[in-house]
Amino acid sequence: MLASYSLQEKHLVAIDNIVFGYEGGQLKLLLFKRNIEPCKGKWSLVGGWVNANESVEETAARVLKKITGLSDLFMEQVAVFSKPNRDLGGRVISVAFYALINIQEHDHELVDQYGAQWWPVKNLPELIFDHREMVETALNKLRMKASRELIGSDLLPAEFTLTQLRNVYNSIFMKEFDPGNFxxxxxxxxxxxxxxxxxxxxxxxxxxxxxxxxxxxKKSAERIIKF
Incomplete structure (x- = not known):
């Protein structure tokens, strides 16, 4: 049995974090310019390699803290992206996670240090590899979550108006909800x-x-948004 392990091809495992924030009435995404080849200088999600002593969840949390200074955040796995030719640098399997953070609370100096920038989800630049697919998959997952649970505690200040909450939902679903019905x-x-x-x-x-x-x-809520 052990011999069969040594005969198997080795693959690289990475994580990619889709980090959503909210500012100025817009849902935004944290991106940075890739600093290694291939595609050096192109816009990329915030990611990193999974170390031998880490789970993918630990890697995702470590990378997020390294870039934003934030820890103990809600993170949810989006999907595994494993097409053989997805990464031009080699055979890389990537596990994508998404996180919601309050833009006002993260470490702005750290973000600037790594050359990261917040981009409106409605107006994203061209992304490397299959990162655009990751973003779309994460956005759909976020919408499904927002349709069944009231979200916004990670994106809004501690005290907010219903208009501010509705604007968060408008930005996530990219549509205008009726104020009275909402x-x-x-x-x-x-x-x-x-x-x-x-x-x-x-x-x-x-x-x-x-x-x-x-x-x-903490309790389950009835469906909030009916598609």
Whole structure:
């Protein structure tokens, strides 16, 4: 049995992180210019090699912390990308993960140090290899999650208005949700806690601030968005 291991072809294993953030009413993606050949200088997802003493989950978390300075973030595996010719440098199997982060909270100096930039998902540059396919797959997975669970706690400040939450959903699904219907649906889930203060920057009447109810977030919610 052991002899059969030594006869097998060896493959490289990598991870690629699809890091989503939200800023200025837009869903954004963290990209950096690749610093090795092939495709040196081209736009790439944030990734790295899986070390011998690591799981793919540990690698994904390590690479994300190295670039953003953030740890203990929600990360979810997207898919395994394993076409034999997907990487021009050799036989590389990549496991893709996506993460949601608050752009205001990450280490801006680290991001700048690695030459990374935030790009609007609606206006991405050309990406290397099959990274565009990874982004599309992750975006579909994020939409499915957002349709069944109320998300936004990783993208918004601790206190937010329903308009701000709706704008997050608008950016994820790339469509405009009706304000009244969205408000009615979200409040019916009893996942948000209304605060006794308002945002008066948009109107004299103002809009109440809300926060996520931690206990309620853990329970399953009915389908939020019907496709």
């Amino acid at each position: 408000r009615k649906k979200i409040l019916s889930l009893h996942i948000l806690k209304r605060l006794d203060k308002k945002d008066v920057s948009e109107s004299k009447k103002g809009a109440y601030y809300y926060t996520f109810n931690g206990n309620s977030m």
